[in-house]
Amino acid sequence: MVSPDIIAAIATPPGRGGIGVIRISGKNLVNLAEVILGKLPKPRYASLSQFLDAKGQIIDQGLVLYFPGPHSYTGEDVLELHGHGGPAVINLLLKSCLGAGARLAQPGEFTLRAYLNNKIDLIQAESVAAIIEASTHEAARCAVNSLQGHFSARIEALVSLLITMRMLIEATLDFPEDEIDNLKTLQIRERLDHIVTQLEQTLSAARQGNLLQEGIQIVLAGAPNVGKSSLLNQLVEEDAAIVTEVPGTTRDTIQRTITIGGMPVHIVDTAGLRETSDIVEQKGIERTLAAIKRANLVLRLLDSSEHRPVAPDPIQQYIPADKPRITVCNKIDLMNEDPKMEGEGHNSIIHLSAKTGAGIELLRQKILDMAGWQFNHAGEGIFMARQRHLEALTQAKAHLVNAHEYTDTEYQLELLAEELKLAQYALSAITGQFTADDLLGEIFSHFCIGK
Ligand code: GDP
Ligand code: ZN
Numbered sequence: 262m263v264s265p266d267i268i269a270a271i272a273t274p275p276g277r278g279g280i281g282v283i284r285i286s287g288k289n290l291v292n293l294a295e296v297i298l299g300k301l302p303k304p305r306y307a308s309l310s311q312f313l314d315a316k317g318q319i320i321d322q323g324l325v326l327y328f329p330g331p332h333s334y335t336g337e338d339v340l341e342l343h344g345h346g347g348p349a350v351i352n353l354l355l356k357s358c359l360g361a362g363a364r365l366a367q368p369g370e371f372t373l374r375a376y377l378n379n380k381i382d383l384i385q386a387e388s389v390a391a392i393i394e395a396s397t398h399e400a401a402r403c404a405v406n407s408l409q410g411h412f413s414a415r416i417e418a419l420v421s422l423l424i425t426m427r428m429l430i431e432a433t434l435d436f437p438e439d440e441i442d443n444l445k446t447l448q449i450r451e452r453l454d455h456i457v458t459q460l461e462q463t464l465s466a467a468r469q470g471n472l473l474q475e476g477i478q479i480v481l482a483g484a485p486n487v488g489k490s491s492l493l494n495q496l497v498e499e500d501a502a503i504v505t506e507v508p509g510t511t512r513d514t515i516q517r518t519i520t521i522g523g524m525p526v527h528i529v530d531t532a533g534l535r536e537t538s539d540i541v542e543q544k545g546i547e548r549t550l551a552a553i554k555r556a557n558l559v560l561r562l563l564d565s566s567e568h569r570p571v572a573p574d575p576i577q578q579y580i581p582a583d584k585p586r587i588t589v590c591n592k593i594d595l596m597n598e599d600p601k602m603e604g605e606g607h608n609s610i611i612h613l614s615a616k617t618g619a620g621i622e623l624l625r626q627k628i629l630d631m632a633g634w635q636f637n638h639a640g641e642g643i644f645m646a647r648q649r650h651l652e653a654l655t656q657a658k659a660h661l662v663n664a665h666e667y668t669d670t671e672y673q674l675e676l677l678a679e680e681l682k683l684a685q686y687a688l689s690a691i692t693g694q695f696t697a698d699d700l701l702g703e704i705f706s707h708f709c710i711g712k
Contacts (some may be wrong), residue, residue: 266364268363268365268588269285270355270365270371271326271352272341273711278346280346281347283342283344283351284341284364284366286333286337286338293362294327297358299313302326302340302374304328305328306326307324310323311555314353320357325340326342327487328340334371334380335380354655365710367705367706368705368709368712369386369390370705382410382413384413384416384650386593387407387645394474397524400525403645404644406643416689417656419459419463420685426681427678427682427685430674435611438592456661457661460657461508463654464651466542467644467654471648473645477557478555479526479556480558480559481529481531482553496528496618521625521628522625531552535674553579554581557632558576558587558632559580561589564592566592587611587628590610590611590613590617593619599614600619600623654687663680
């Protein structure tokens with residue numbers, strides 16, 4: 262997977278800007294530097310230089326930074342050329358680099374090299390991408406925590422506890438005659454309990470970090486005219502930072518992302534759910550059902566001003582029984598009702614008005630609750646985690662639970678040791694100690710070029 266060649270890319274975003282940066286990394290950049298700059302610049306100094314093409318003509322001038330390996334981002338020689346940020350000039354400069362022996366970098370290839378050269382572990386590499394992707398301040402702070410190694414340190418601490426325990430057990434296996442006495446003094450169960458507690462704390466922090474990174478998916482579902490679009494507008498209006506907006510037609514679905522307490526919330530407004538023979542609307546309904554399936558939470562809207570018995574609710578049948586939901590009785594202003602919340606958990610009912618905004622705060626709080634969000638001043642003490650990390654932590658925990666069973670009635674040391682080993686491997690995959698090439702390809706292909 263590692264290729265010894267020289268890679269180059271424009272590291273600044275496309276378009277015009279004050280400066281445009283080209284990054285170059287390779288084992289040896291002497292020849293390239295001679296063509297582009299006339300000579301190798303002084304290491305770790307910012308120097309002014311002319312940038313040349315293959316014929317020695319001046320393309321631009323700007324600052325040059327040179328970091329000889331291994332003390333660089335990638336662990337190889339790295340050059341940064343800070344030229345003027347116009348598309349024409351920066352592309353000419355890139356072309357000149359390609360002519361001087363570099364090839365275009367793949368997405369994430371600089372960070373991949375940093376990982377392969379042991380400058381950072383896999384969590385840190387992923388957090389670089391997460392910092393760039395982050396859509397809220399809190400998510401960015403959380404990703405920086407991971408880049409600083411807070412998450413990796415927790416994983417390494419767990420791995421080291423597991424290794425110690427495995428060594429103790431292996432030693433006991435070699436001297437079976439003292440086994441029982443040894444096991445008492447080694448406090449196998451106590452050690453195991455301690456590791457499980459630590460792992461659970463890490464998992465819970467990682468879940469928060471994952472929520473912060475990915476947010477939750479909410480679907481607004483209800484018959485036409487109950488006030489779905491009005492509720493979405495009300496939520497968006499109250500939130501100053503609209504992150505993204507994906508428009509659709511009135512019969513289509515519309516997705517908006519807002520933040521509640523720092524957590525990204527992706528809300529899909531749907532076509533009204535009702536039986537129909539209209540082809541276009543039928544498509545809208547199919548999309549609605551698909552959106553409900555994907556959602557973490559459904560907001561089921563009712564119009565409280567309609568004097569319909571609630572029991573034969575046509576919407577109900579479309580929402581899977583185990584799907585978390587909040588029932589929203591809208592339009593309380595028409596009834597002169599005050600906002601309120603009834604019931605709890607999956608059976609919560611919130612009475613509000615999408616028109617006046619009364620009761621919206623109750624809804625926002627309830628959404629955070631249902632998402633399992635615990636940090637209101639988000640980003641402190643938690644770290645970025647991806648689905649992959651949560652799965653590995655969960656898997657490690659399952660092995661530890663198995664391991665515990667082998668200490669319950671009588672000690673079955675071989676089996677116990679095996680489960681500990683599997684738990685350790687699951688954790689090590691998080692930091693990238695044991696990681697398949699295809700996983701690496703998957704992780705780095707989502708990076709932007711030049712990172
Ligand atoms: P949707 O079809 O479910 O998206 O419903 P809309 O949001 O388009 O609303 C349908 C109608 O109900 C519009 O005329 C809204 O102004 C009105 N409406 C929505 N919410 C409220 C509310 O809380 N109070 C009152 N009085 N009218 C509302
Ligand atoms: Zn609507």
